[in-house]
Amino acid sequence: MERRVERERVERRLAAILMADVVGYSRLMGADDEGTLVRLKAHRDALVAPKIKEYRGRLVRTMGDGLLVMFTSVVDAMHCAIDVQRGMFERNARVPCEQQIQFRIGINFGDIIIDGRDIHGDGVNVAARLEALAEPGGICVSDRVREDVQGKFDIAFEDAGEQHLKNIARPMRVYRVCLGGSAARVTSLVDKPSIPGFPGAGKNRQALDGSGHDKVDKTAARQSTPLRLFATYTVMPVIMLLLAHYVLVMKLDLDSVFLRVFSLLLPTLVGFVLFRRTGYGLGVAFLLGASAAVMSVLGMLAIVRFVDSSTLIPSTPFEWQEAAEYVVGITLATMVGSVLARASDSAMSAVRGRRAAAGRRPQQ
Helix, strand or coil: CHHHHHHHHCEEEEEEEEEEEECCHHHHHHHCHHHHHHHHHHHHHHHHHHHHHHCCCEEEEEECCEEEEEECCHHHHHHHHHHHHHHHHHHCCCCCHHHCCCEEEEEEEEEEEEECCEEECHHHHHHHHHHHHCCCCCEEEEHHHHHHHCCCCCCEEEEEEEECCCCCCCCEEEEEEECCCCCCCCCCCCCCCCCCCCCCHHHHHHHHCCCCHHHHHHHHHHCCCHHHHHHHHHHHHHHHHHHHHHHHHHHCCCCHHHHHHHHHHHHHHHHHHHHHHHCCCHHHHHHHHHHHHHHHHHHHHHHHHHHHCCCCCCCCHHHHHHHHHHHHHHHHHHHHHHHHHHHHHHHHHHHHHHHHHHHHHHHC
């Protein structure tokens, strides 16, 4: 009798299981816990939850930064995963790299055990292992999922080979979803494993899919060579400052206050653009700003000494003080520009999060 009752309590079924979690969640929380929670909730409310509902999925449970979702159809699970990842790509387009929330998703189709509102079994465990193999912004699926959805989507699958998944007795063949279709070429999991938490990996790969070059400007700029970075954010500002010095002071004979104002506004703009384009923080802004400051001051002194036929080294305490003020001012202005860009991005993210939460509140 006890055995019969136990069997009656265990309900099994075949289901498509979708597992997702946030890449580098601990790092994001360590940097900005409140902002991360606001952004994550906004993504869930505005994108993830509606897609789960649209494709008739059931959210089984949330696990901090993770989600476990059950679908009766593998096609519906794949639809949901693709829409979520493409939607996250769009939502991350104008977010600084270090603040981006990216999901890894794994999908499996297999036998599960229904335990009230919860589910267990190998089908769930395999989905969790597939999710761990997925790259930031990517989707990994089992061989059975690939067979069931083959030809039903404008996507291609890249064979990642036989994988020995943790706590799974048999090896499984794993496939990565190429969201851009068969023309998209990406590196195989077997050849180059992903680096968890690397902020630009998902965006670069999706850029290969033809999703739009304008949305990967920040990642491309961040990965530029140091020489290009130096030329863009140091050499160009120096040239502009020296031209301003020559025109305002040497040619127009204007008061130096005009040059001082320009010498503060230009590096502030440079610092602002530096952060918005590359996502680099104050450390890089300080190095580039200090380099531009020193080069600018030396260039100004060279122009003055060349015109006056005197030595390059300042000859009076006032000149030394003036040179030091220029160096400090330009360096700090570059850092201030970076801080302003960071603050504006955080403010806009918070506003978008509150709007998304407010938009969802009446429906609940």
